[in-house]
Amino acid sequence: MPEPTKQDLLVGVDLGGTKILAGVFTPGLKLIQSTKLSTKAERGFDAVVERISRCIRDAVDEADLSLKQIRGIGIGAPGAVDPDSGEVIFAPNLQWKGMPLKKALEKALNLPVFVENDCNICTLGVHESELKGKPRNMIGIFLGTGVGGGLILEGKLYGGFNRTAGELGHMVIQVGGPKCGCGNNGCFEALASRTAIFREIQRAVKEGGRTVLTEMLGDNLADLKSGDLRKALRKGDKLVEKVIESAAEYTGIAVANLINVFNPEVVVVGGGVIDALEDEMMSIIVETALDYAMPGTTQGIEIIATKLGDFAGITGGAVLARQRTK
Amino acid sequence: MPEPTKQDLLVGVDLGGTKILAGVFTPGLKLIQSTKLSTKAERGFDAVVERISRCIRDAVDEADLSLKQIRGIGIGAPGAVDPDSGEVIFAPNLQWKGMPLKKALEKALNLPVFVENDCNICTLGVHESELKGKPRNMIGIFLGTGVGGGLILEGKLYGGFNRTAGELGHMVIQVGGPKCGCGNNGCFEALASRTAIFREIQRAVKEGGRTVLTEMLGDNLADLKSGDLRKALRKGDKLVEKVIESAAEYTGIAVANLINVFNPEVVVVGGGVIDALEDEMMSIIVETALDYAMPGTTQGIEIIATKLGDFAGITGGAVLARQRTK
Numbered sequence: 001m002p003e004p005t006k007q008d009l010l011v012g013v014d015l016g017g018t019k020i021l022a023g024v025f026t027p028g029l030k031l032i033q034s035t036k037l038s039t040k041a042e043r044g045f046d047a048v049v050e051r052i053s054r055c056i057r058d059a060v061d062e063a064d065l066s067l068k069q070i071r072g073i074g075i076g077a078p079g080a081v082d083p084d085s086g087e088v089i090f091a092p093n094l095q096w097k098g099m100p101l102k103k104a105l106e107k108a109l110n111l112p113v114f115v116e117n118d119c120n121i122c123t124l125g126v127h128e129s130e131l132k133g134k135p136r137n138m139i140g141i142f143l144g145t146g147v148g149g150g151l152i153l154e155g156k157l158y159g160g161f162n163r164t165a166g167e168l169g170h171m172v173i174q175v176g177g178p179k180c181g182c183g184n185n186g187c188f189e190a191l192a193s194r195t196a197i198f199r200e201i202q203r204a205v206k207e208g209g210r211t212v213l214t215e216m217l218g219d220n221l222a223d224l225k226s227g228d229l230r231k232a233l234r235k236g237d238k239l240v241e242k243v244i245e246s247a248a249e250y251t252g253i254a255v256a257n258l259i260n261v262f263n264p265e266v267v268v269v270g271g272g273v274i275d276a277l278e279d280e281m282m283s284i285i286v287e288t289a290l291d292y293a294m295p296g297t298t299q300g301i302e303i304i305a306t307k308l309g310d311f312a313g314i315t316g317g318a319v320l321a322r323q324r325t326k
Numbered sequence: 327m328p329e330p331t332k333q334d335l336l337v338g339v340d341l342g343g344t345k346i347l348a349g350v351f352t353p354g355l356k357l358i359q360s361t362k363l364s365t366k367a368e369r370g371f372d373a374v375v376e377r378i379s380r381c382i383r384d385a386v387d388e389a390d391l392s393l394k395q396i397r398g399i400g401i402g403a404p405g406a407v408d409p410d411s412g413e414v415i416f417a418p419n420l421q422w423k424g425m426p427l428k429k430a431l432e433k434a435l436n437l438p439v440f441v442e443n444d445c446n447i448c449t450l451g452v453h454e455s456e457l458k459g460k461p462r463n464m465i466g467i468f469l470g471t472g473v474g475g476g477l478i479l480e481g482k483l484y485g486g487f488n489r490t491a492g493e494l495g496h497m498v499i500q501v502g503g504p505k506c507g508c509g510n511n512g513c514f515e516a517l518a519s520r521t522a523i524f525r526e527i528q529r530a531v532k533e534g535g536r537t538v539l540t541e542m543l544g545d546n547l548a549d550l551k552s553g554d555l556r557k558a559l560r561k562g563d564k565l566v567e568k569v570i571e572s573a574a575e576y577t578g579i580a581v582a583n584l585i586n587v588f589n590p591e592v593v594v595v596g597g598g599v600i601d602a603l604e605d606e607m608m609s610i611i612v613e614t615a616l617d618y619a620m621p622g623t624t625q626g627i628e629i630i631a632t633k634l635g636d637f638a639g640i641t642g643g644a645v646l647a648r649q650r651t652k
Contacts, residue, residue: 080622090622137486151588153479160463160589164623167586172579172618174512175500184618186500253498260493261584262477263486292498292510296406296416297490 009065011056011111012125012317013075014118014310015048017041017093017145022055023314024063024070027322029129033063034314041094048094049101053108072112074320076121076313077101080164086115114324116157118313119166123150124157125316126268126306135265139258140306141168142271143251146181147189151262169193173253191250194273198224200243211239226276233280241280247273248281252288255303259293263301270306278305335391337382337437338451338643339401340444340636341374343367343419343471348381349640350389350396353648355455359389360640367420374420375427379434398438400646402447402639403427406490412441440650442483444639445492449476450483451642452594452632461591465584467494468597468638469577472507473515477588495519499579517576520599524550526569537565552602559606567606573599574607578614581629585619589627596632604631 009032014021016039023034037055039048052075060067079091086102088094105113116124123140127133138152147169151158158165169189170182177186178196190196202221205214212235213221213228232240255267269285286303308315335358340347342365349360363381365374378401386393405417412428414420431439442450449466453459464478473495477484484491495515496508503512504522516522528547531540538561539547539554558566581593595611612629634641 149587153484158479161591161627162589162623162625164620165587165589167589167620167623170586170620171583173498173501175503175576175579177501182620250501253501257497257583258587260496261475261491261587263488263491263493265487294490294493294496294508297488297493299488301487 007069007071009069009071010318010321011059011070011073012121012314012319012321013052013056013073014121014313014317015039015052015075015077015094016118017078020052020055021310021314022052022059023311023318024059024065025315025318027071029315029318029322031311031315032065033059034311035059035062039094045096045099045104049104049108052105056109067109067111070111072114072321072325073105073109074114074116074121074317074322074324075101075105076116076118076317078118081115081117083114083116083159083163086113088115112321112325114320116316116320117148117150117166119148120150120157120159121316121320122270122312123152123166123268123316124319125312125314126270126308127152128319129315130306130308131266131268137262137264138266138268139168139262139264140268140270141251141255141258142312143192143194143269143273144271145194147193147271152264168254168258171254171257173250173257188250188254192247192254192273194226197229197243197247197273200246201240204239204243209239212237213240226272230276230280233277244277244280245284248284249288251281252285253292255285255289256292259289259297259301263297265301267301267303268306269303270308270312274305275309333395333397335395335397336644336647337385337396337399338447338640338645338647339378339382339399340447340639340643341365341378341401341403341420342444343404346378346381347636347640348378348385349637349644350385350391351641351644353397355641355644355648357637357641358391359385360637361385361388365420371422371425371430375430375434378431382435393435393437396437398440398647398651399431399435400440400442400447400643400648400650401427401431402442402444402643404444407441407443409440409442409485409489412439414441438647438651440646442642442646443474443476443492445474446476446483446485447642447646448596448638449478449492449594449642450645451638451640452596452634453478454645455641456632456634457592457594463588463590464592464594465494465588465590466594466596466632467577467581467584469518469520469595469599470597471520473519473597478590494580494584497580497583499576499583514576514580518573518580518599520552523555523569523573523599526572527566530565530569535565538563539566552598556602556606559603570603570606571610574610575614577607578611579618581611581615582618585615585623585627589623591627593627593629594632595629596634596638600631601635
């Protein structure tokens with residue numbers, strides 16, 4: 001790799017409720033270095049800004065680079081964001097309301113900063129880096145603690161009228177279904193997120209169901225993680241298998257809904273749940289989606305899992321920084 | 327109105343499973359004359375083309391105009407359409423597969439003909455004529471025998487990868503819900519179309535429910551029409567009220583889903599069911615949609631019923647003809 005010229009590099013940041021991930025990228029979106037730090041949201045906005053700034057400085061320094069070589073910083077925040085002002089309008093996981101993230105970080109680092117919603121950023125990262133910007137229309141769906149998504153329309157990230165497009169997790173797919181964190185019932189998120197999967201397993205255990213997870217973690221299933229589900233599945237755990245199968249089926253139905261309405265060229269699925277359980281879930285997701293989508297709508301359409309894993313967010317951040325500093 | 331110059335007028339056609347509606351429009355989209363003819367699909371493709379052609383000639387003649395004054399013809403067909411070739415790929419209500427509608431009509435009338443899906447055409451008509459092309463992003467939802475829709479994204483009719491976007495009726499909103507004509511269960515169409523409403527009323531009557539409709543139409547409710555429902559509601563019929571309320575709630579949830587995903591500026595609702603029951607359904611649709619949409623997504627967004635009624639399709643046809651003959 002040739003020595004990058006001054007101010008040619010990009011930084012992408014994935015700001016989550018529990019951790020901050022920062023990555024330094026070449027102009028061609030190759031990851032040079034990444035660093036992780038806990039968010040410590042409970043310490044408040046200024047402290048989190050300081051930690052984001054430190055995480056970025058650490059990544060840059062670890063790669064024997066200097067901030068002077070950075071062209072711009074793109075950051076994905078977990079909530080509603082105004083991409084023009086760079087303000088985080090509302091981020092429940094951080095307990096932020098109307099926080100000037102762009103302004104504060106630009107002051108701390110003396111570099112241009114651009115802010116977007118985290119799922120939009122992940123979608124942008126997959127589209128531009130993994131798929132080389134090819135699909136004209138694409139949907140990204142991310143299954144984690146919650147379920148979020150992003151839309152690429154005619155090659156560009158689509159925000160809609162209030163910049164809130166892509167709230168796929170709150171598409172109701174089962175009227176009268178399980179309660180969602182948003183207050184409604186039967187949202188996609190309430191049926192296929194990590195939270196929903198854990199809730200179903202805990203409910204089954206309470207009802208007397210047997211799973212190796214209780215042997216691994218105790219009867220109350222404290223500290224249950226997506227990786228534990230994979231371990232249980234590999235041990236042939238029928239209870240976990242059934243719950244995961246059901247979450248994958250709901251996801252497939254949600255994918256079919258989006259294909260019926262939006263008919264995108266590519267649907268990309270990602271997030272912590274898929275990163276941990278791709279092998280177990282993807283074939284069911286694809287099969288169910290093709291089964292539920294209307295005839296003629298799926299021809300030539302791809303339904304794939306992203307390979308970017310945890311790095312989708314920082315990659316998308318770098319893409320945003322590249323787009324906005326052109 | 328000044329005498330239109332030669333080849334300045336537009337024709338829009340709404341081709342349905344049971345009737346053909348043709349309208350002659352000024353370049354400013356003012357309807358001059360409309361004519362209706364039954365489709366008689368059972369007579370086959372050539373006969374239907376002849377009837378469409380006759381319906382257009384009748385409308386033009388009735389207005390004391392000549393085909394020579396027509397710039398182009400836009401037609402909405404009930405099914406999957408290739409708007410480039412003008413072929414109807416699949417129209418179950420007409421029993422058509424791969425029929426060259428554009429070519430056949432151009433031969434019959436010696437005028438440029440443009441073909442689109444009927445719900446796309448209705449959406450285009452509402453957007454361009456009723457809303458003066460203002461909303462950048464809009465969704466049209468039409469409740470009739472089935473449920474269909476269309477998307478305007480960034481000011482233009484959006485077709486998606488296979489030109490099938492807008493199949494809103496087959497968005498599943500109640501996994502495990504009533505069987506839909508498409509083979510799936512719990513589609514929006516299976517919960518809020520005229521067919522679904524009639525099915526629920528008939529089911530309630532079979533289960534011993536009492537309604538003035540049986541007095542009006544007999545116990546088997548033969549020839550039940552949307553207008554009968556309105557009459558029953560005005561007589562204070564509780565059974566019909568409950569079924570209509572429920573269909574309106576499902577529609578509101580579907581609207582919320584679409585707002586959560588696309589965040590359009592305007593959602594327009596139309597079709598035979600709304601034309602007949604706007605007063606009874608719209609307030610429930612809007613209230614439910616606002617209740618189910620995520621906070622922050624609905625600010626400044628309008629959810630309205632189209633005023634074009636039966637003329638949405640022919641108006642959209644005229645818009646298509648105007649756009650494509652520019």
